[in-house]
Amino acid sequence: TQLLEQSPQFLSIQEGENLTVYCNSSSVFSSLQWYRQEPGEGPVLLVTVVTGGEVKKLKRLTFQFGDARKDSSLHITAAQPGDTGLYLCAGERYTGNQFYFGTGTSLTVIP
């Protein structure tokens, strides 16, 4: 059973469109991270959110941590082909040292 579920699993959109990726769990996390991974490479950290209700913006990307610290969303405005990749969320529990990774969302932005 996956601790963090992401939706959608696959997303193919046209350049310029907006999109939202969701990361949901029934568990509470002390922090949550979003990564982007390109083929043949390791994931690269985009953002860490630590406070319930927190919203962080990174250029065209907006990240939100749910009030109850169980879920998060990533919104991309005016998607570009360079945004193509696998987006992963990862939650850190209050107990233990593990990061639990989500199932991933594969995004393709068509020029």
Added chain:
Amino acid sequence: GAGVSQSPSNKVTEKGKDVELRCDPISGHTALYWYRQRLGQGLEFLIYFQGNSAPDKSGLPSDRFSAERTGESVSTLTIQRTQQEDSAVYLCASSVRWSEQYFGPGTRLTVT
């Protein structure tokens, strides 16, 4: 180097053979993680090292898997008697603080 490096980048082995995967973390990073990623899926935690503390081995899938780390430097992940279901990309990450992991490019393991 500036980032986490892993070797080999690709490894093809026959079922039943042992393999060793290597990770060189970023200098000064006290924490080191190993993950497994099956094709098109998220990351599966395997093991975590923090300084000289006992490693967290809770993610290792079987006793065929083991890992070592010397101090705060190189780590090796060993898989004994490989099986086809071990085929995956094995990723290593290092960090100074838990919340900022830097990943290597991974080792793609194929068991035939």
